[in-house]
Amino acid sequence: MRVTAKTDYAVRAMAELAAADGAPLTAEEISARQGIPMRFLFSILRELRTTHLVRSVRGPEGGYLLARPAGDISLAAAVRAVDGPLANVRDMRLSGLEYPGAAAVLPDVWRAVRTSLRQVLETTTFADLAGGTLPDVVRERAHEYLADTRNYDLHPPS
Numbered sequence: 001m002r003v004t005a006k007t008d009y010a011v012r013a014m015a016e017l018a019a020a021d022g023a024p025l026t027a028e029e030i031s032a033r034q035g036i037p038m039r040f041l042f043s044i045l046r047e048l049r050t051t052h053l054v055r056s057v058r059g060p061e062g063g064y065l066l067a068r069p070a071g072d073i074s075l076a077a078a079v080r081a082v083d084g085p086l087a088n089v090r091d092m093r094l095s096g097l098e099y100p101g102a103a104a105v106l107p108d109v110w111r112a113v114r115t116s117l118r119q120v121l122e123t124t125t126f127a128d129l130a131g132g133t134l135p136d137v138v139r140e141r142a143h144e145y146l147a148d149t150r151n152y153d154l155h156p157p158s
Helices: 005-019 027-034 038-050 075-083 106-121 126-131 136-154
Strands: 054-057 063-066
Touching: 005 027, 005 038, 005 063, 005 075, 005 126, 027 038, 027 063, 038 054, 038 075, 075 106, 075 126, 106 136
Parallel strands: none
Antiparallel strands: 054 063
């Protein structure tokens, strides 16, 4: 999975809203805190509003808020809102995907990739981000990554 700038910005914007603990933030505040270009941010906030993850409040004390409690919104919901399904193979459903010959088991690899992404993104909420804590599965996978990276740095492939 490639995390697009749009997805990265959407998750970061929602993390700021979660950390605001119910106080509305203006797009300008979110942009300044996260370094997100304003034009891009407005487009993202519009999509997040359309998918009912964010709501806007008008007036001098207005801005943007999460539409539900931060603990009820997973990162997966934000990713899907701005970029669609978590892991796609040529826009095909993975359940019925079949390949012939030597690639016959490849659909199981794609299914495992989607499952791994879901385990991480659906168990992590914006309350987790705002609170600086992560679910065990996420911490374990991050630790595995760091261990693999250190090993790769010490012994790069020939």
